[in-house]
Amino acid sequence: MSGMIELARNAVQTWECDQMGHMNVQFYVEKATQGLAALGVNLGLGPRFVRSEGARLFARDHHVRFLREQRPGAPFWLRGGVLEVHDYSLRIYQEMVATASGEVAATFTADVELLDEFTREMKPLPAKAKEKANALLIELPTHGAARGLTLYDPRPAPSLKDAEGLGMVHTYQGEVQAPQCDTQGRLSTRHFMGIVSDSIPNLLAQTRGDDRSKTPSVGGAALEYRFIYRGHPAAGDVLALRSGLKEVGNKTYTWCHWLFDVESGKAVATAEAVAIALDLETRKSIPIPDEMRTLLEGLVIDGLGV
Template sequence: MSEMIDVARSSVQTWHSDQMGHMNVQFYMEHASQGLAALAVHLGLGPRFISAESARLIAHDHHVRFLREQRPGAPFTIRAGVLDVRDYGLRVYLEMYNTISKEIAATFAADVELLDEDSRETKPLPAKAKAAAKAMTIELPQHGAPRGLELAAPRKAPTLEEAAEIGLVFTWQGEVQLDQCDAQGFLLPRHFMGIVSDSIPNLLGQTNGQDRSKNDKVGGAALEYHFHYHSYPRAGDVLTLRSGLKSVSTKTYIWGHWLFNLETGKSIATAEAVAIALDLVERKAIPVPEEMRIRLEGMVAPGLGV
C-alpha cells in the first residue's frame, strides 16, 4: 500500500459560509473536485490527455463525511489515493485536513469513470493510467467509512410520478446557469450539492414550519452524504427537486432527495444525508427537539433511497 499524496490546498473564505456560520457543503465538493483534477494529472489523465482524447475522469457516485466544521480563515489541504482499479474507472478517496493541526475535516470516496467530454459515454482506462493507479492504492481509513448511511447498490432511477406517490415535498426548482457548468456545459458536482443545500430551508419550512431566518440559536448540519448521478444536466435545463424523510432518531435524521429534469421527467441524481440539530452558540450537536421528532416520525416516506 502507498501513501496518499496532497492534491489541493486552499482556505475557507467568508463567502463560503452559510447561515450556520461554517463552510457550506457545496464548497467541500468543489474543492474535492479540484483535488480529483490534480489526482488525474498523477495518473496521466490531466489536461494534455483531456485535450488529446476529449475524455476526463468524472464521478458517478460520491460518499462524503463531514467530521469537523470549517470556519472562515481555516487553512486546509486535500490528499488522495486510489481504493480500487477497474477497466472503466476507479474508486478514489480524498480527505480534507487542516494544514496546521492536521485534523481531518471531511472525507470523500468517489466512483469515477473516464467519460467522453461531450457524449458522456464511458471509455476504457489506458493501461498506463491503470498501472499508475495501482501504484497509488491505499486502504480506506476508518474515518472515511460509512457511519450513518448504508451504501447499498443504487436503486432503479426514480420517476416524478413515484416521488408524488410516496409524498415527497417540492423543495427546489430552477434553470441550470452557464456559470454553474464546466467547459462543455455540464452541471458541476458542486452545484448538485448546492441545489440540495439550498432546498433545506424550504424542506424544513414545509415539513416542520421552521423559518431558519427567524432562529439564530438553533440550526442544523450535515454529517454524511451519499450522491448517485444518473445523468448530467446541461446549461439551460430546468431541474426540480423532491425531498422527504427516510428515518429519524433522537439524535439524527436522514433526508432523501430526488432531482429530475422538469421537461423530460428524467432522473438526474438521488441523494441522502444524515443531519443533526446544531446549537449555533455552543457550536455543538444537540438532540432533535422532541416536538420536531414526533412530527417528523409521521412523515417518513416509504421507498426513499439513493
C-alpha cells in the same frame, strides 16, 4: 500499498459559508473535484490528456463524511489515493485536513469514470493510467468508512411521478444557469450538491415551519452524504427537487433527495443525507427536541433511498 499524496491546498472563504456559519456542503464537493483533477495528473490523465483525447474523470457515486466544521479563514489541504482499479472505473479516496491542527475535517470516497467531455460516453481507462493507479493504492481509513449511511447498490432510477406518488416535498425548481456549468455547459458536480443545499430552507419551512432568516438558536448540519449522479443536465434545462424523510434517530435524521429534469421527468441524481440538530452558540450537536421529533416521525416515507 503507498501513502496518500497531496492533491490540493486552499482556505475557507467567507462567501463559501452559509447561515450556519460554516463552509457549505457544496464547496466541500468543489474542493474534492479539484483534488480529482490533480489526481488525474498523477495518473497521466491531466490537462494534456484531456485536451488531446477530449475525456476526463467524473464522479458517478460520492460518499462524503463531514467530521469537523470548517469556518471562514480556516486553511486546509487535501490528500488522497486509489482504493480499487477496474477497466472502466476507479474507486478513489480523499480527505480534507486542517492545516493548523492536522485533524481530518472531511472524507470523500468516489467511484469515478473516464467520460467523453461532450457526449459523456464512458471510455476504458488507458493501461498506463491503470498502472499508475495501482502504484497509488491505499486502504480506506476507518474514519472514511460509512457510519450513518449504508452503502447499498443504488435503486433503479425513480421518476418524477414516483416522487409525487410518494408525497415527497417539492423543495426546489429552477433553470440551470451557465455559471453553474463546466466548460462544456453541463451542470458541475458542485452544483448538484448546491441545489440540494439551496433547497433546505424550503424543506424546513414546509415540513417544520422553520424560517432560517429569523436567526434561530438551533440549526442543523450534515454529517454524511451519498450522491448518485444519474445524468448530465445542460444549461437551460429546468430541474426540480423532491425531498422526503427516510428515518429518525436519537440525534440524527436522514433525508432523501431526488433531482429530476422537469421536461422528461427522469432522475438526474439521487441522494441521501444524515443530519443533526446543532446548537448555534456552543456549535455542538444536541438531541432532537421532543416537539421536532414528533413532527419528524410523522413525515417518514417508506421506500426512500438513493
